[in-house]
Amino acid sequence: MxxxxxxxxxxxxxxxxxxxxxxxxxxxxxxxxxxxxxxxxxxxxxxxxxxxxxETAPEIAGFAAAARAHLSPWTGPRPALDWPSYAAGRTRGQPWFLLSAKLVAQAGFPVLLHGWNSHQTSGSSVRDTLDIPGVARCTWQDAPSYLAAGGIAYVALEDVSPDLMRLLRLRDVLGLRSCINTVLRMLNPAGAQATVQGVFHPSYRELQRDAARMLGQRDLCVLKGGGGEFEHHPSKDISLHGLRDGALWEGATGMAHPGRQRLSEATGRLADVWAGTAQDDFAIAIVVSTAALALDTLGVPNAASAARDLWTRRHYSQAA
Structure with a gap:
């Protein structure tokens, strides 16, 4: 049978x-x-x-635990922060959160990004822009050494697990999203104590939080982010859900930038904004406020101030 x-x-x-x-x-x-x-x-x-x-939290937790058990072992020190990136990308602009992740890494917290972004247009997808902020794409086997050397790395889902990639691509056959998208956000393949997750539909915030708690996750932040990524809209006060030291936690982002703009309206290239050759206050607010949320998840005190300081000093960091 x-x-x-x-x-x-x-x-x-x-x-x-x-x-x-x-x-x-x-x-x-x-x-x-x-x-x-x-x-x-x-x-x-x-x-x-x-x-x-x-889906229910026990279902997602069970699927994610089985998916983790199927992976090849992680062979190095665990990253400080797990940062999944699995949004479709239809409603977002450039992946400014990559610069946020780099700031976190420059603060001394190794960041492992992993993902698949099937619907983003050429030139704006996460993978197209990896070399711009200096985030190395590497294989699953090489990721520990990349993290040790530079503090940040991106592993494509097909390198993490071809089998999980095939399951995700069933969306092309079925014509609908499945729970695999949520499972992959919960994967945390290297076992980081802290993780950040974005959702597109608000109802998934509590689902992912509760599943993470069942999986023994210690620190987690989930928000309805740009296009479903963990990326903060700095002109909105967004509800946060997650875990702190394994306990249920809720918060709000506050507003870090005045006015009303869409994330897709942030201008300039990631490399130019990082280098300072292009100035877009809204794009910088996206980067800094997103980094602040990640730092707060990692337990950094006065995270908003720390993120602003990291941005100011970004070119003087040894990891820059």
Missing amino acids: NGLAPFVAILGRGQGRARSLTRDEAFAAMTEILDGRAAPEAIGALLMLLRMKG
Whole structure:
């Protein structure tokens, strides 16, 4: 019998009989998939039933735990901060958060970025701009040495796990997003104590927070960010959800920049704004306020002031 049949039956028995998967059931189902024992029809049925029902925190935690167990081992010191980047990118501009991540790394907190951004246009995707802020793309095996050398690295999902990449790309077949997008945000493949996550739909903030707590995450910040990335809109006071030392936590961002602008209206190239040859106060506010939220997640006191100081001194850092 198909290894996923019992789990499909649990989800699809019909009104009054169907139920959500337990964490253990979700772990077992994802293990069946990643071990290659599940038929493609059953994988599609499982993912779409979950989408129709709505995922629960135990399901996401079980899937993420199984996905982590499937990865090749991380071979070096853990990064301080995990920074997933899996937004579609249809409604955002340039990935200013890359400069924020670089500021965090220059503050002495190694940052591991990982992701896939399938719908961003050429020239504005995360991968197209990696070389501009000096964030190295590397393989999963080389990431520990890149972090040790420069404090920041980006690993593409297909390098982290080709199997997870194939699951994510089922969106092209099914025509709909699945819970795999959320699972990947929860992956934290190198086991960092702190992680930052963006969402596009506000309801996912609590879902991801609760799943992270089940997975033993210590420090977490989730916000509705630019295009679904962890990127703060500095002219909005945005609700924050997360964890501090494993306990539930909520906050707000405050407003770091006056006026009303869309994130896509920030001008200039990342390299030029970083170098100071282009001046865009709104773009700088995006970078600094996003870095402040990440630093706060890492436990840095007076994070907003620290982020501003890092921006001012960015060219004098040994890691710059």
